[in-house]
Amino acid sequence: MSKMHNILLVEDDISLADWVCEYLTEQGFNVTHVARGDLVMHEIKKNAIDIVLLDVMLPGLNGIEVCRLIRQHEQSKQIPIIMLTARADEFDEVIGLEAGADDYVIKPVRPRALLARINRQLSHNGKAEQNQSTQLTFGELTINQEAKRVIYQGKEIDLSTSLFAFLTYLAQHAGSVVDRDSVFKALKKREYDGQDRRFDVMLSTLRKLFNDDPQKPQKFKTIWGKGYLFVGDAWQETSISGNED
Incomplete structure (x- = not known):
């Protein structure tokens, strides 16, 4: 590893935190551990x-609240967040992704699987930072790939790393339907398993952020049985209600 990456582990289970810190340190990471969300x-x-490796259930502030705080802070909004959850139900997945998490790992944590998730997020972030200076513009929407900034109607829209990558991918394929398998291969480096709904959740979040009516979407459309469609000519003079996840 050419650079020693700094990992913040937020976990109140001390025995779990101890072995995660030990394992990741052995893998060449610098790990800081805190046991409280606040x-x-x-x-x-x-x-x-x-x-950030962020447990869901924490004293002080829970992981969802912490995730939102990280995304609202200018200096930290692009930091990848992997949530650790003991609950394998869809509620945790949806809420976590809507709060701005980039990925999640279900406990009990498997060391090699966790390491693979960490390396994947760091790789995505590194590639985004090295992205060429290109700008995508659709009406009142501007996506600056190098600065990782999104401007709509003159206002900057705060997006997590994953949401920015998804929006950019859709915009790069404006006017064309992209299937879920292509999205997973491009953004998660794996095939779609037929069950993972993370990009459906992200599309719903993008609709909220850009005030796109989920009942009659004009900007982000889901084409039944095919995939997602970014409508390039639908970005004119539509008010936006806010910029929070």
């Missing part, structure tokens, strides 16, 4: 954190 922003502001 200590996270202090650590992020103090240290250059490259990725």
